Amino acid sequence: MTLLMDKAGDGAALDQQVDLAALYAESNIAETLAQLDRDLVGLVPVKTRIREIAALLLVESARRELGIQAEPPSLHMCFTGNPGTGKTTVARRMADVLHRLKYIRRNHVVTVSRDDLVGQYIGHTAPKTKEVLKKAMGGVLFIDEAYYLYRPENERDYGQEAIEILLQVMEDNRDDLVVILAGYKDRMDTFFRSNPGMASRIAHNIDFPDYGADELYDIAEIMMATMHYRFDDGAASAMRDYIARRMQQPRFANARSIRNAIDRARLRMANRLFAQRDMPVTRLALETITAEDIRVSRVFSQ
Amino acid sequence: MRITQGQFSFLPELTDAEILAQIDYALEQGWALAVEHTDDPHPKNYYWSMWGTPMFDLRDAAGVMMEVTACRKAHPADYIKILAFDSNKGFESIRMAFIVQRPEYEPGFELVRSEGPGRVIHYSIRGYANARPPGERYTASR
Numbered sequence: 001m002t003l004l005m006d007k008a009g010d011g012a013a014l015d016q017q018v019d020l021a022a023l024y025a026e027s028n029i030a031e032t033l034a035q036l037d038r039d040l041v042g043l044v045p046v047k048t049r050i051r052e053i054a055a056l057l058l059v060e061s062a063r064r065e066l067g068i069q070a071e072p073p074s075l076h077m078c079f080t081g082n083p084g085t086g087k088t089t090v091a092r093r094m095a096d097v098l099h100r101l102k103y104i105r106r107n108h109v110v111t112v113s114r115d116d117l118v119g120q121y122i123g124h125t126a127p128k129t130k131e132v133l134k135k136a137m138g139g140v141l142f143i144d145e146a147y148y149l150y151r152p153e154n155e156r157d158y159g160q161e162a163i164e165i166l167l168q169v170m171e172d173n174r175d176d177l178v179v180i181l182a183g184y185k186d187r188m189d190t191f192f193r194s195n196p197g198m199a200s201r202i203a204h205n206i207d208f209p210d211y212g213a214d215e216l217y218d219i220a221e222i223m224m225a226t227m228h229y230r231f232d233d234g235a236a237s238a239m240r241d242y243i244a245r246r247m248q249q250p251r252f253a254n255a256r257s258i259r260n261a262i263d264r265a266r267l268r269m270a271n272r273l274f275a276q277r278d279m280p281v282t283r284l285a286l287e288t289i290t291a292e293d294i295r296v297s298r299v300f301s302q
Numbered sequence: 303m304r305i306t307q308g309q310f311s312f313l314p315e316l317t318d319a320e321i322l323a324q325i326d327y328a329l330e331q332g333w334a335l336a337v338e339h340t341d342d343p344h345p346k347n348y349y350w351s352m353w354g355t356p357m358f359d360l361r362d363a364a365g366v367m368m369e370v371t372a373c374r375k376a377h378p379a380d381y382i383k384i385l386a387f388d389s390n391k392g393f394e395s396i397r398m399a400f401i402v403q404r405p406e407y408e409p410g411f412e413l414v415r416s417e418g419p420g421r422v423i424h425y426s427i428r429g430y431a432n433a434r435p436p437g438e439r440y441t442a443s444r
Contacts, residue, residue, distance in 0.1 A: 106361050127354070134369070138362025169368075176364035 018062045027061075027100050029054055036093055041222065042215040046090055049206050050097060057101040074203045075103065075178050076170055078146075078192075080185040081208025084254030087182045088142065090208075094180065095140040104178055110136035114148040117162040125158040129165045137176050146181035147191035163195060170201050211254050216243045220258050224289070229266065234291030245299050261297070268293040303410030305343055308383060308399040318367070321384070321402055325363035328386035328398055334358045335366045336387065337373050339380040341439040343408065343429045356387060370402055379405045379440035405431075405440035 079087040092109050099107035112132050119125035151157040170179050192199035217240055269289050335357050338350035353373040373382050386398035409430035416424045431439040
């Protein structure tokens with residue numbers, strides 16, 4: 001209360017103005033966000049959170065412009081979701097957003113897993129973890145399957161040491177580094193329960209929902225378009241059937257399964273064209289995947 | 303006596319912000335950085351102790367600064383310098399070297415004359431700090 005009174009009292013003009021729209025335009029963030037909307041199918045909660053973070057950083061820079069002092073907000077994050085829901089892709093986009101808003105100095109993501117952080121013998125872990133942290137400085141450190149860092153079944157596991165170093169750097173070098181942990185929801189929950197220090201330092205928990213069948217089809221279309229392929233009419237409905245069946249089967253990995261399906265369809269298409277190599281091939285034929293390329297998949301025979 | 307060795311040693315001490323800017327420059331050139339320290343001030347002491355291994359593949363100066371801070375903490379009274387190594391063909395050598403920490407009090411050097419056969423006199427210099435064993439040279443003199 002006294003602080004507020006002082007502020008008003010010492011004549012700091014409370015009606016000073018700053019142009020948020022100009023800051024918004026200057027950061028080019030609109031372009032990144034629009035691209036995010038275009039390139040990533042679904043993921044509504046993720047996009048909402050990225051927008052919120054962008055707004056927070058924008059307001060933060062407006063406050064800075066008027067000389068309002070504040071600690072930079074903590075932006076360590078945790079991405080939870082099933083395989084193939086786009087956690088790594090979003091991490092890269094996040095680095096882009098944070099870089100444009102000048103929260104991080106370099107637009108780079110260092111992706112690591114347990115093996116890159118944890119050593120094999122006593123005294124090996126600390127230098128290894130520090131090395132990785134130094135490489136990630138100024139950008140984003142993305143730790144995939146972070147729950148493997150903590151192995152409760154082995155009390156001499158060196159993972160704990162890596163976690164402690166990580167925690168210290170997350171606290172001390174908050175303006176040099178953003179740490180993003182990623183993994184399956186239930187296992188991350190267990191990880192946070194046994195590492196409350198880590199849980200309390202993560203400000204944003206973002207859950208990646210599974211894709212619906214229509215979203216998966218849209219993803220397939222986007223993947224095909226970027227690789228300059230197209231479905232013919234039969235293939236489009238075959239792909240929809242394929243997705244519906246594949247989703248019911250074990251080891252379904254969302255977008256990753258779709259990518260694999262497309263890769264196999266490309267293989268079959270190439271074989272089909274090669275089998276009739278006596279005839280000239282048109283550009284259209286080279287770009288088109290037919291129903292037959294998809295229908296022969298093992299998924300349909302099961 | 304203030305020791306002048308490497309770059310910037312005739313300038314006032316670099317601030318941390320200036321050190322960060324120099325490191326950023328070295329990283330932009332693609333050079334690898336290393337931190338070394340010593341408590342032997344002799345100008346011909348070429349081999350300083352390495353603080354960790356040289357750092358390759360870094361993108362940002364904050365990573366190097368982390369090591370400098372750790373070294374300063376462990377050796378608060380030593381000389382500490384930053385080296386930038388250029389691995390490009392044709393260079394393959396140190397391109398930058400500058401001191402980022404020095405002892406508070408530098409006692410300087412003594413001129414030592416030793417008489418040889420006949421009228422020959424050999425001259426050498428010897429740091430006053432070197433009278434003490436390594437590790438106690440600057441901490442004790444303060």
